[in-house]
Amino acid sequence: MLQNVTWGEPNMVQAERRLLANALLDLSNQRFILLSESCIPLFNFKTVYDYVMDSTKTFVEAYDLPGPVGRDRYRKQMSPTIKLEQWRKGSQWFEVDRQLALEVVSDRRYFPLFEKYCVPSCYSDEHYLPTYMSIKFWKKNSNRTLHWVDWSRGGPHPSRYQRTDVTHEFLSKMRFGTTCEYNGNNTNICHLFARKFMPNTLDRLLRFAPKLMQFD
Numbered sequence: 629m630l631q632n633v634t635w636g637e638p639n640m641v642q643a644e645r646r647l648l649a650n651a652l653l654d655l656s657n658q659r660f661i662l663l664s665e666s667c668i669p670l671f672n673f674k675t676v677y678d679y680v681m682d683s684t685k686t687f688v689e690a691y692d693l694p695g696p697v698g699r700d701r702y703r704k705q706m707s708p709t710i711k712l713e714q715w716r717k718g719s720q721w722f723e724v725d726r727q728l729a730l731e732v733v734s735d736r737r738y739f740p741l742f743e744k745y746c747v748p749s750c751y752s753d754e755h756y757l758p759t760y761m762s763i764k765f766w767k768k769n770s771n772r773t774l775h776w777v778d779w780s781r782g783g784p785h786p787s788r789y790q791r792t793d794v795t796h797e798f799l800s801k802m803r804f805g806t807t808c809e810y811n812g813n814n815t816n817i818c819h820l821f822a823r824k825f826m827p828n829t830l831d832r833l834l835r836f837a838p839k840l841m842q843f844d
Contacts, residue, residue: 670821686765
């Protein structure tokens with residue numbers, strides 16, 4: 629059955645939960661990554677697969693942010709189940725393992741509060757999973773996302789990239805320009821995907837990919 633999804637509404641998270649529920653039906657699926665049509669891979673399949681499958685953590689960005697787009701979106705009606713000090717913000721673009729995917733789709737304690745109270749100007753896709761993970765599974769979470777994105781220009785949406793933006797230097801920056809922790813060690817491979825790339829970037833990406841990203 630077709631169901632409408634509206635940007636900024638709790639039904640965005642409900643759609644993500646439905647995607648996870650369908651993916652869980654295949655018992656061979658052990659890791660789950662949310663991507664959009666504007667996401668591109670930054671590494672070849674083997675690198676991405678090994679990175680995700682060998683990780684001891686999941687990847688849900690979660691942080692405490694004072695101010696109007698962070699703590700001020702908290703709704704006091706969520707207390708005492710969710711307290712202000714537990715409120716987190718982060719990217720909706722997640723990577724979780726099978727156990728956590730099962731927990732998310734079966735959550736009947738926290739998500740109903742978001743459905744009822746976290747409506748614009750509270751945005752559930754930026755708060756539900758970060759808050760839920762930080763309350764229930766913080767020991768398993770890396771508190772970072774695998775998706776490279778640029779918010780430096782400000783506004784409600786990240787930078788969008790056109791054909792002329794795609795260069796070897798730019799792609800290399802996304803691939804190796806950050807340091808982070810992976811399985812207890814420092815690494816410069818922190819992002820496996822990047823967004824938002826417009827359709828007109830495809831020809832240049834396909835031209836660079838075989839050599840730069842070692843695609844077959």
